[in-house]
Amino acid sequence: MSTHCIVRHVVKILATLLVGGFLGATMVRLSPGFGVDEQELDTRLSADSIRALRHAREPEEHILPFYVQYLSGLFKGNLGVSHSLGRPVAELLAERIPVTLRSVGTGVLGGWLLALVLALPSATYRLRAYDLFSTLVSGIFLCLPSAVLALLLLFTGGAPGCAIALVLFPKLFRYTRNLLLETYRAPHVLTAQAKGLSRTRILAWHVLPYVAPQLLALGGVSVSMAFGAAIPVEAICDSPGIGQLAWLAALGRDLPVLVNLTLLVTLVTLVAGTASELAGTMSTMQPR
Amino acid sequence: MRLERKLALGLLALVFSATIMAGVLSPPSYSQQFRDLPNAPPSRAFPLGTDELGRSRLSRLLEGTRVSLLLAPAAAVLSTLLAGLIGGVAGYLGGWWERLAMGATDLVLSLPWLFLLLTVRAMLPLNVSPLGSVLITFALLGLLGWAAAARVVCAGARSLRNSDFILRARAGGGRAGRVLLVHVLPNLKPVLYAQFWISIPVFILAEANLGILGLGVAEPLPSWGSLLRDLEHCDLRMLTAAPWLLVPLALLAVVVTSFQILLPTEDFPS
Numbered sequence: 001m002s003t004h005c006i007v008r009h010v011v012k013i014l015a016t017l018l019v020g021g022f023l024g025a026t027m028v029r030l031s032p033g034f035g036v037d038e039q040e041l042d043t044r045l046s047a048d049s050i051r052a053l054r055h056a057r058e059p060e061e062h063i064l065p066f067y068v069q070y071l072s073g074l075f076k077g078n079l080g081v082s083h084s085l086g087r088p089v090a091e092l093l094a095e096r097i098p099v100t101l102r103s104v105g106t107g108v109l110g111g112w113l114l115a116l117v118l119a120l121p122s123a124t125y126r127l128r129a130y131d132l133f134s135t136l137v138s139g140i141f142l143c144l145p146s147a148v149l150a151l152l153l154l155f156t157g158g159a160p161g162c163a164i165a166l167v168l169f170p171k172l173f174r175y176t177r178n179l180l181l182e183t184y185r186a187p188h189v190l191t192a193q194a195k196g197l198s199r200t201r202i203l204a205w206h207v208l209p210y211v212a213p214q215l216l217a218l219g220g221v222s223v224s225m226a227f228g229a230a231i232p233v234e235a236i237c238d239s240p241g242i243g244q245l246a247w248l249a250a251l252g253r254d255l256p257v258l259v260n261l262t263l264l265v266t267l268v269t270l271v272a273g274t275a276s277e278l279a280g281t282m283s284t285m286q287p288r
Numbered sequence: 289m290r291l292e293r294k295l296a297l298g299l300l301a302l303v304f305s306a307t308i309m310a311g312v313l314s315p316p317s318y319s320q321q322f323r324d325l326p327n328a329p330p331s332r333a334f335p336l337g338t339d340e341l342g343r344s345r346l347s348r349l350l351e352g353t354r355v356s357l358l359l360a361p362a363a364a365v366l367s368t369l370l371a372g373l374i375g376g377v378a379g380y381l382g383g384w385w386e387r388l389a390m391g392a393t394d395l396v397l398s399l400p401w402l403f404l405l406l407t408v409r410a411m412l413p414l415n416v417s418p419l420g421s422v423l424i425t426f427a428l429l430g431l432l433g434w435a436a437a438a439r440v441v442c443a444g445a446r447s448l449r450n451s452d453f454i455l456r457a458r459a460g461g462g463r464a465g466r467v468l469l470v471h472v473l474p475n476l477k478p479v480l481y482a483q484f485w486i487s488i489p490v491f492i493l494a495e496a497n498l499g500i501l502g503l504g505v506a507e508p509l510p511s512w513g514s515l516l517r518d519l520e521h522c523d524l525r526m527l528t529a530a531p532w533l534l535v536p537l538a539l540l541a542v543v544v545t546s547f548q549i550l551l552p553t554e555d556f557p558s
Contacts, residue, residue, distance in 0.1 A: 016391075016394065016395055016398060019395060020395050020398060020399070023395070024399075024407070027407070027408060027411075139545060139548065140541070142544075142548065143489070143493075143540070143541045143544035143545045143548065144493075144537070144540075144541060145493045145496040145497045145500065145513075145516070145540075146402075146493075146497060147496070147497045147500035147501060147516070148496070148500065148516055148519070148537060151500075151519050151520065155522075155523055155524040155527070156524065224398070224400055225400070227400050227403070228400025228401055228402045228403060229402075231400070231402050231403055231406060231501075232402065232497050232500065232501055235501055236500070236501075236520070246403055246406065246407075247406065247501060250406045250407050250409070250410035250411075250503070251410055251502070251503075253410060253411060258407055261403070262399065262403075262407075265399060265400060265403055266398045266399055269398045269399070269400070270398050273398070
């Protein structure tokens with residue numbers, strides 16, 4: 001892996017982050033509901049109070065100065081103050097990131113575990129009944145919204161991470177199973193089978209190394225999917241993480257929080273994607 | 289056609305027919321409130337009971353199903369057209385156009401789909417009419433759901449770019465726009481068709497998620513999302529005592545599964 005390649009990836013991530021953050025803030029600023037505060041509907045507030053509320057939001061009216069000011073603050077560690085929650089964004093993120101990392105970590109691990117447990121025997125043994133069972137189970141979870149899965153988990157006392165795992169596993173299962181089945185039809189695997197090698201040996205030596213780059217790439221995508229699933233899951237399960245913060249910020253039209261979350265989520269997704277891409281490239285470079 | 293596809297098509301046709309005949313199957317309007325009968329159990333007049341405002345659950349379910357079944361394909365058409373335009377142009381022209389379009393695609397894909405939807409949906413005005421909220425929700429799904437499909441279309445257009453018949457069309461003096469419209473896009477029809485079918489269940493589920501989070505279709509107009517939101521006030525004991533509350537979820541599962549089965553997998557093995 002050359003330094004040039006790593007530098008190129010880092011530059012790409014930074015450029016995407018900058019543009020993504022700016023576009024996110026622009027999109028929020030230009031949307032028709034921007035500047036409309038639910039507090040303004042409170043009939044107890046006088047005209048002066050409503051004017052004061054609007055005045056407090058004036059710095060956000062001009063998006064470019066807002067974004068430049070935000071970026072200069074970012075380098076000094078100042079992420080701004082949340083309008084809806086009335087607290088520094090850095091403080092909110094510091095409190096909530098560990099909660100989401102736990103849920104997302106559990107979800108990604110659980111999702112992969114379930115997917116592999118169902119997909120490996122399905123592709124290796126090709127028992128029709130087992131294949132039907134695993135496809136049916138994954139199909140059931142695939143057609144349920146993530147918020148409903150979170151609700152069902154809430155009824156049964158499950159953790160948010162379990163709901164994220166249930167959201168991820170059907171997608172991971174389908175892709176992994178199809179990939180494994182395709183690989184089992186590859187000429188080198190057929191030759192290994194014809195030579196009488198054991199199933200375990202074929203799987204470990206001829207199938208898994210062959211599918212590793214694609215599975216690693218899917219690993220990166222699964223992190224992004226888990227962050228997406230964390231929003232409804234944390235909102236429904238009342239878990240104080242980043243997903244719930246995103247939901248609260250969206251409901252409260254909280255621009256500082258939304259810009260920070262956009263940057264954070266984009267960063268995590270890009271880093272996960274790049275890391276899995278690099279790992280996949282390195283694994284294909286290994287001699288077999 | 290295989291048996292399960294026939295079955296899926298039959299189920300969808302049945303559900304769609306039921307929504308068309310909503311007035312016959314459940315005469316009360318979806319917004320009519322029977323204040324003396326809040327949270328009533330199933331009866332002859334209300335086969336699925338009533339909600340806390342005394343509205344017929346069956347009428348609301350049929351109306352919500354009609355909304356989703358009509359507008360999710362419409363949103364899928366919009367996103368497929370956008371994907372065809374962006375991906376097709378980028379893949380055919382190549383060079384900077386492709387890099388620019390794929391950069392934009394990467395940017396959209398780097399944000400979780402629901403996060404993007406949630407942010408944009410929440411920024412819309414507070415005083416949107418119910419019909420406006422339906423149109424806005426599904427238009428947003430269509431406008432924001434093009435990225436993944438555009439990448440697939442771009443790859444398809446790229447593979448066509450140097451094919452013999454395209455080279456011949458260009459050598460014959462065909463302009464880029466004409467070659468794209470007459471030769472490239474018609475050959476991408478199977479890809480676009482597959483992307484259209486893939487988008488429908490995704491959009492139905494996205495609307496349901498938004499609805500449960502309170503950012504979907506506005507009351508009193510029902511949608512699957514707003515109907516499933518009622519489950520938030522339940523617990524396991526309540527659901528065991530009143531299993532009819534799960535009917536919207538079961539119907540959603542049946543419809544989404546049917547769409548999944550109908551995906552044209554023969555042409556595009558995953």
